[in-house]
Amino acid sequence: MTEEQNIQTPIIELNGVTKEYSSKKSFLSKAGTSIIALNNISLAIQKKEIFGLVGQSGSGKTTIGRILVKLEQPTKGIIKLNGKPANSLKGKALENYRSKVQMIFQDPYQSLNPHLSIAETILEPLVVNKIGNAVTRREKVIETLEIVGLSPGQEFYHRYPHQLSGGQRQRVAVARAIILDPEFIVADEPTSMMDATIAIQLFQLLLDIRKKFKMTFLFITHNLAAARFLCDRIAVIHNGVIVETGSAEMVIKDPQHAYTKKLILAQPGFNFKN
Amino acid sequence: MALLSVENLSVGYKSKNGLINAVNNISFSIEQGRSLGFVGESGCGKTTLGMTLMGLLPENASILKGDIFFNDHNLARFNDEQWRRFRGKETAMIFQAAMNALNPVIRVDEQIAEVIEIHNPLMSKTEIYTQVKKMFDLVEIPENRLRDFPHQYSGGMKQRAIIAMALACMPRLIIADEPTTALDVIVQDQILKEIKKIQKALNTSIIFISHDIAVVADVCKDICVMYGGHIVEKGTREEVFKSPRHPYTKALLGSYLSLDSEENIKVPEMRDSPDLITTTGVCMFANNCNCKSQDCKNKTPGWVNLSSTHQALCFEEVLNKDKND
Amino acid sequence: MKNTENIPENKNHYIERFTKAWAIFIKNPMGKTGLIILLVFMLMAIASFFVPLLGPVYHPMTGADPNITYSTGPSFQHWLGTDFIGRDLFVQLLEGAKVAFIVGLSCAFISVVLGTAIGMISGYAGGIIDTLLMRVADIFMVLPSLVILLILASLWELSIWVIIFIIAIMRWPSVSRIIRSQTLSLKSRPFIEASRVAGASNFRIIFKHIMPNVLPLAFLYMTFRVTSAILVEAALSFLGFGDPGQVSWGMMLQWVWSSGHMFQAPYWLLPPGICISLLTLSFYMLGRAMDEVLDPRLRKEEEV
Structure with missing residues (x-):
């Protein structure tokens, strides 16, 4: 029993998670219509892996990420962190969960408060979780800035988001996500607003961070090639249903589901025949 | 004779901090029935170029110099009325956010x-x-x-x-600016096929603008790579993508993720985006280039002919040094 | 050990934003005109503190000139003339400017602070709290404030501060509506969500993240509130229900009328009337110019 747990307990587990959005019952239509965004999703993410969730817009991939960081509640199903159910956490337990599960958002122009300096933004997780004092926090922020490639950290400390480029802003968002030393990070299309030459550098950063801190990532993307570059395992999601899960290599080399095949065929490539 | 030929075109935006040289001394031409792709990243001037060719520049932008010849007309000298009659009939544009273009x-x-x-x-x-x-x-x-x-x-x-x-209206030239950027991959694939089929069927010329090199490579036979308002490399798609010579083209290809292999991935060290206001008379890419040649920061690079169709805006010694690496 | 000492300070952020906003503001002819008029009135209000020091004759309320017992026109001694018991009109006008500022600014301040707080809470909390607060706001919004003030003033003698407070209480709902809708749109912005994921409390999110983003809007509304507060107070005083121990422009007009000088003493009638119009106009112009500063479309152009 204990041995099995040691080997098998995934860091994050979703069991039969369903999410329905219902339009409010108004007084003319009593029933109210509902849209099923996620249908019976089950997946398990192992420690230290980068798990890719690939899907097109409207597939429900972002909803999974938001459920995992507790920005939304599933209609049905169970979420587990390190084997412990984490569906309806409150107070201390929720604080504890949030210090272990962090998120990197899609648009770095939207996810940083324009009125806060870089330091204030990165400090926030430390402040709200009451970790350290003014001096140690300051050191930690500068150290983290340098980890995410914004060095020297002192130089960025008092800057404001509008003084940084898109790539640099996303690095700030990464710094905010890793400063608490979380176990699990949800990265929701972190490069979809970036140029290819900048995006690949951010991918490299995520790989470096994984190696250095042994963090686990859920990488949400619409780009199969990016998932292949970054991820150990991939799940393909379509219309709220996971249609295929497997190692990144296998899913791309030997897709089983018709939708995955279609997705792979549609990738533009450098074939100069026509 | 070429259908459209652009000669030494420069377009600038007025801004509080000075003139932004969005498009800088660009020359190219396109024959009837050909497809020409412009690829580059944000701020490289590709969208401004498309807007210029359609006479849709915003008020604070203007053509600083150069000519745009379409048949016998010089579009660079057109007034609003001439543009109105020309647009949609001779050339048409497919926009980035085309979904919103329908009433x-x-x-x-x-x-x-x-x-x-x-x-x-x-x-x-x-x-x-x-x-x-x-x-x-x-x-x-x-x-x-x-x-x-x-x-x-x-x-x-x-x-x-x-x-x-x-x-x-059966235009002879279509300008497509990121026509598939907002679409899912599967839909994008269908639209690209459609565009290629139509181009063949009607023998229209296409200028295709995108940040995605694979999409451009899929649609266009000729490629111009843009950086910092300049075209930095041009040639057939085989020349540009199979044997890129300009350091920026290499960086762009090196960061392209494909489903096939990871061998060609080279994570570039790019920090600065080019300063389009103050940088003049030097290579725009100098700050991000690993060639470390002294010339790059002092002299203006010129066109180096690599074949009859393949050219790069760089210094000969840089191109040769890089080739030996 | 990291070097944490020599971090170059960057305190210029707010200064920089202010200078940017100022540049747009001052380019606007309306803003410039409004500001100049406002400065003149400010000087008048400041002067009102010093003029009575010249002598008891120059006290706005009690300083009747012993030599004059009826209303006189402008003279060297009394620049605008005197009222029916020989008090200096210019001194009264200065005093009126002071009162107008006190009434306008304090009313605006109270109503905007109240409206902003309620608007943020309402928008952020949502649900039943939102519904309750907004229904209360609706009730206040439809109350005719001048009529209520008149009734209250006819029952009790209201001091200027009570009047200010009542006007402020009647004026917060429209501010809170605006702030609420702004809060609603901010609430779902990624940087608010990011802060929630980081573990921030609701209190922290409201005051650290939402408030700095709604303050400029609140400030804009403050200028419009100033205008309406000055007008309400003037109307109240003119109708004879103002604070009887306090000279104000409305009170001056009331005296012109009640002493029967309405059509005999233009030097007495016109200045307070013109001052009320000009001061409210200047605040309105300031508001319009600030509106342009805050207009996101204009700001976008600025960023290009």
Whole structure:
């Protein structure tokens, strides 16, 4: 029993998670219509892996990420962190969960408060979780800035988001996500607003961070090639249903589901025949 | 003779901090029936170029110098009235956010008919609607969806309708600015196939602008790579993508993720985006380039001929040094 | 050990934003005109503190000139003339400017602070709290404030501060509506969500993240509130229900009328009337110019 747990307990587990959005019952239509965004999703993410969730817009991939960081509640199903159910956490337990599960958002122009300096933004997780004092926090922020490639950290400390480029802003968002030393990070299309030459550098950063801190990532993307570059395992999601899960290599080399095949065929490539 | 030839074109934006040289001394030409792709990243000037070719520059932008020859006209000297008559008839544009280009309260076929009517006032109603049907046929929208309203269409179908609208007057040149950027991969694939098919069928010329090198490589036979307002490398797609020579093209290709292999991935060290206001007379890419040649920061690079069709805006010694690496 | 000492300070952020906003503001002819008029009135208000020091004759309320017992026109001694018991009109006008500022600014301040707080809470909390607060706001919004003030003033003698407070209480709902809708749109912005994921409390999110983003809007509304507060107070005083121990422009007009000088003493009637119009106009112009500063479309152009 204990041995099995040691080997098998995934860091994050979703069991039969369903999410329905219902339009409010108004007084003319009593029933109210509902849209099923996620249908019976089950997946398990192992420690230290980068798990890719690939899907097109409207597939429900972002909803999974938001459920995992507790920005939304599933209609049905169970979420587990390190084997412990984490569906309806409150107070201390929720604080504890949030210090272990962090998120990197899609648009770095939207996810940083324009009125806060870089330091204030990165400090926030430390402040709200009451970790350290003014001096140690300051050191930690500068150290983290340098980890995410914004060095020297002192130089960025008092800057404001509008003084940084898109790539640099996303690095700030990464710094905010890793400063608490979380176990699990949800990265929701972190490069979809970036140029290819900048995006690949951010991918490299995520790989470096994984190696250095042994963090686990859920990488949400619409780009199969990016998932292949970054991820150990991939799940393909379509219309709220996971249609295929497997190692990144296998899913791309030997897709089983018709939708995955279609997705792979549609990738533009450098074939100069026509 | 080339259908469109652009010579030493520079376009600038007025801003508080000075003149932004968005497009800088660009020359190229395109023959009837060919497809030319412009690829580059944000701020490289590709969208400004497209807008210039359609006479749609915003008020604070202007052509600083250069000529744009289309047949016998010099588009760079056109006034608003001339543009109005020219646009849509001789050239058409497919925009980035094309979904929003359809009026939500007018039926799709009527919107396309309107475009035809404007440019062909003598055409009869039946002739116009035959033409509309033909266009929808070409972009493979079923006939029973003609009378729909835009909101009844999916994203892909809206984009098809936009293409039909662009084709309505049989323009000789189509400028497509990131026409598939907002679309899912599967829909993008269908639209790209559509564009290629139509281009072949109608023998139109296409200028295709995108940040995605694979998409450009898929559609276009000739490629221009842009950086910091300049074209830095041009040639056939085989030349540019199989044996890139300019350091920026290499960086771009090195960061492209494909499904095939990871061997060619080279994570570039790019920090600075080029300063389009103050940088003049040097290579725009110098700060991000690993060539470390002294010339780059002091002299203006010139065109180096690599083959009859392949050219790069760089210094010969840099190109040679890099080749030996 | 990291070097945490020599971090270059960057305190210029707010200064920089202010200078940017100022540049747009001052380019606007309306803003410039409004500001100049406002400065003149400010000087008048400041002067009102010093003029009575010249002598008891120059006290706005009690300083009747012993030599004059009826209303006189402008003279060297009394620049604008005197009222029916020989008090200096210019001194009264200065005093009126002071009162107008006190009434306008304090009313605006109270109502905007109240409206902003309620608007943020309402928008952020949502649900039943939102519904309750907004219904209360609706009730206040439809109350005719001048009529209520008149009734209250006819029952009790209201001091200027009570009047200010009542006007402020009647004026917060429209501010809170605006702030609420702004809060609603901010609430779903990624940087608010990011802060929630980081573990921030609701209190922290409201005051650290939402408030700095709604303050400029609140400030804009403050200028419009100033205008309406000055007008309400003037109307109240003119109708004879103002604070009887306090000279104000409305009170001056009331005296012109009640002493029967309405059509005999233009030097007495016109100045307070013109001052009320000009001061409210200047605040209105300031508001319009600030509106342009805050207009996101204009700001976008600025960023290009």
